Amino acid sequence: MEMIRYIAGAALLLAFVSCSVTAPIARRGYTAKVAHTPKQMRVETSKNTESGFVQYKRSDGTSEFFVPTKTINGEQMMCLTLDEVTVVAKSRSLPERLGKVNVDFVVTLPKQLQGGCRSVVVTPVLHNHGENTPLQDLTIRGELFSKVQQRDYWQYGRYKEVYKPDSLRSALAFGRFVKYPYMSGVRLDSVVEHATDVSYHYRQEVPTAEAGKRLKITLDGYVTGLDGSRLKLPPSDTLDYNISSMLTFVDTSIHYVTRIIEKYAQVQDRNYLTFRVNDTRILDTLGDNRTQLDRIESLMDRLVNQSEFYVDSIVLTASSSPEGSFARNGLLAGERAQSLRRYLCGKFPDGGVDTMIRIGWVAEDWTELSRLIGDDPCVMQKEKILHL
Structure with missing residues (x-):
């Protein structure tokens, strides 16, 4: 008995050595298949399929078959019932929902790949923007x-x-x-006792934030035999997925709208320049004129060289003290405003100040005189003077 077992074991070992378990698969090029999921996956095939022929038996035991006919629009036509034909496309559209798509497909392991002494591992690979992402494996093992x-x-x-x-x-x-x-970490791990085609409906949720508009699915896999042989499966077909989203109907090109936003602002400032009696010349050495002119130039620089607003106009209004005749005071105020305009145009020759400055004058500014009297602590009898 021991000798018989030894001989049987030796024969089995010799069979493994002489012919690799994975060799027949390599010779015939068997591989796993991948296909888009049909709209309606059949659970089982109907067994009560109507025959497309009518059989007529003769008395001698022979038979003849006739094709039944139907009358359509007054014409007799042969009518046959054909088996269902399923056509699977290589490309499919996927609707995007909340930034994700559901990629689903059917992986089929033909019976030629399987065997009691083999283990088949299939890995779906997601291709996106040049990057390959392996999904969870599918494993089919033989009983032995x-x-x-x-x-x-x-x-x-x-x-x-x-x-x-x-x-x-x-x-x-x-x-x-x-x-x-x-x-x-496998999606499917099954032990097959009888060699038949095995199909698995694979479903995977994929974020589309960086997916673009196209996805691809291929299959990688290998077969391992109990004799230690290992065979990488040939490449499978490639499934294409087109991602459809409402965002594809949105025009994302950049459009520019020119809009003028108007802002109005007024800058008011009061400065006091001293002139000699009956004179219109600006002398920076007279009184506090140097300080007053620096203030005026600083304000003009801010107005001319800023970019936030468009300066519409600068109005210079000059006035004279009320002593003397009204006509003479009006003439002096106008000429002194012209002198200040010429002075500023000379200080800012490139800023368009000459067309920007407009002048005005008040011959006798009694309101300003009243304010100066009220603010001067050295003036006595203010109420009587103001009343007069």
Whole structure:
């Protein structure tokens, strides 16, 4: 009995060595298939399909088949019931909702890929802007492959119970006992006992913040055999997804609208220049004229060189003291305003001040005289003077 078992084991080992488990797949180029999800996925095929032919049996045992007819618009036409044909496109549109799209597709593992001594791992890959993002794996294991894994883990567990190794020895023992570890983080892990096509409806939510308008899905995968052979699956078809969003109807090009915003502001300032009696010349050495002229020039500089407002006009209003005749005072006030205008135009030759300044004058400014009398502490009998 022992000799028979030994011979059988040797024959099985020889079969593994002589022909790799993954070799038939490599020769025939089998691979996983990916397709867009049909609108209506059939759960089961109807068994009560009507026959498209009518059978007539003769007395001698032979048969003839006739195609039934229907009368349509007075004409007899042959009528046949055809099986359903499903056409799957390579491109599909996805509606965007709240910045995300649901990518779904069907992964099919043909029966030729499967086997009791094999494990098939398929990884969907999302392609977006040149970056490849692997999604969760799908794993299909053969019955014998699954039992070998269970045996390896049982041996590893027994070793830990008996010898109670530390973490380093435990890791070394795991690599020695467990040749085909279980995969973690997989979307599907199934053990197939009967070799049939396996289809899985894969659904994944993808954010579209940086997805652009197109996504692509391909499949990567490999087959592992119990003899240690490993085969990378050939490339699969590529599925294209077009992302449709209401934002695509929005014109995002930049448009410019020229709008004039008007702001009105007035700057009022009062300065006191001293003139000689019956004279209109501006002398910076007379009285406090130097200080007053510096103040006027500083205000003009702020008005001319600012960019926030458009300066419409600058009005210079001059006045004279009320002593003397009214006509003479009016003439002096007008000429003194002209002198100040010429002075400022000479100080700001490039600012357009000559066309900006307008002049006015008041021959006798009694209101200002009343204010000066009231503010001067040296004037006695103010009420009588103001009343007069």
